[in-house]
Amino acid sequence: MMTLSNNEISVLKQKLTAMKKSIEEKQENSLLDESMRESTGDITTGIGNHLAEGNAERVEREQEQTFEQIDDKVLGEIDEALHRIEEGSYGVCVDTGEEIPYERLEALPYAKRTAQAQEKYDQGY
Template sequence: MMTLSKNEISTMKQKLITMKKSIEEKQDNSLLDESMRESTGDITTGIGNHLAEGNAERVDREQEQTFEQIDEKVLGEIDDALDRIEEGSYGVCVDTGEEIPYERLEALPYAKRTAEAQEKFDKGY
């Protein structure tokens, strides 16, 4: 059923683990930034902090939160993919049972659907 070679699967597994690490490190760093900002925040938000600066900072923070939400989602997808590797169902579309082309997995190692099935899923069919 599974046409991915052991080699291909272990390549993907490495990719997934690397992705996971880099997201987790990024999260650790942003937590660090956050606490640094907290501790120095009082000084910088002193007199002469114009409204515009405050807005820019807010936008940054909102973007950061969006990225963090995306990262959380991706982390979940990566964990799912690693589970599927363990179960031996990796590379098979969760909706159609078709094989996901290796090129797609290379581009998106945590893909759980073929491109067609993903498109339908995204449109809510």
């Protein structure tokens, strides 16, 4: 059984921490944007605001909300991964107990399953 070295874990922990920080910053910025829009009273809602324009804005807002939901989910996964590092259970598949290959963790540091187990999980097995 090949366990992750302390060095590999610290590299992945840095990655996780950086990802977490960038998502949190992005969320703060979108909150700032939101309050800016509200304080300017959204000047566009005046004369000549065509239906199409409103639709485009709505679609954009819906996309933003979807991204925020994804970000929240990823943040949760990152926190879980950091917790597993603290616990010493990081890098082990939560379903099979197998080691998650370093390559996979490098690409997806918050992975909690091996690729095979994740596939099964996604298909609902």
